[in-house]
Amino acid sequence: MKSRNILVGLIFLALLANTGFNIFLFYNLSKIYMINGDFRPDILLNEVQKKIESDELEIPPVEIFKFISADIYAKDYVMFTGKKIVIFLNLNVLGNLNDGELKALIAHEIGHYVLGHLSDRPRTFNGTEAGDLKQEKDADSFAAKYEGSESIALAISKLVWDENEKKTRLSALGVN
Ligand SMILES: [Zn+2]
Numbered sequence: 001m002k003s004r005n006i007l008v009g010l011i012f013l014a015l016l017a018n019t020g021f022n023i024f025l026f027y028n029l030s031k032i033y034m035i036n037g038d039f040r041p042d043i044l045l046n047e048v049q050k051k052i053e054s055d056e057l058e059i060p061p062v063e064i065f066k067f068i069s070a071d072i073y074a075k076d077y078v079m080f081t082g083k084k085i086v087i088f089l090n091l092n093v094l095g096n097l098n099d100g101e102l103k104a105l106i107a108h109e110i111g112h113y114v115l116g117h118l119s120d121r122p123r124t125f126n127g128t129e130a131g132d133l134k135q136e137k138d139a140d141s142f143a144a145k146y147e148g149s150e151s152i153a154l155a156i157s158k159l160v161w162d163e164n165e166k167k168t169r170l171s172a173l174g175v176n
Pocket residue numbers: 108109112124125126135136139
């Protein structure tokens with residue numbers, strides 16, 4: 001009976017500590033991910049979309065899905081479902097990118113759609129994996145057109161882990 005009480009007490013303490021940790025974690029994350037209660041990437045996506053559409057380019061609805069990966073290089077994915085562009089954004093990258101860089105990343109992914117690169121198979125921000133560096137460079141210059149070459153260059157230097165690919169993409173943008 002006594003050991004059962006101790007067990008219940010321990011479980012209760014563990015739950016309490018865990019909840020406290022979760023609330024703390026959520027509080028910290030919300031500083032990075034939210035602006036006045038709205039999901040930061042959604043707000044930035046809106047700004048990017050407006051810029052691209054003011055250029056008479058038609059784009060389907062874009063949806064950002066969030067996922068958390070322990071991978072610090074944070075593979076982000078984009079695909080086209082036939083109706084909308086879906087961007088899978090690793091929440092790990094958010095703390096690492098400022099607003100300008102995040103907008104450049106979003107513009108890059110939308111660029112893949114505009115340039116006709118997207119299929120229903122997800123492609124990552126890293127061209128080496130997708131096996132087509134030329135398309136990555138084209139999407140980079142699309143992003144540079146709307147969000148500036150400096151922002152997309154910084155996003156590339158933070159997210160692309162293959163040194164050769166990084167070099168090639170940065171020099172294609174005229175940045176070294
Ligand atoms: Zn890409």
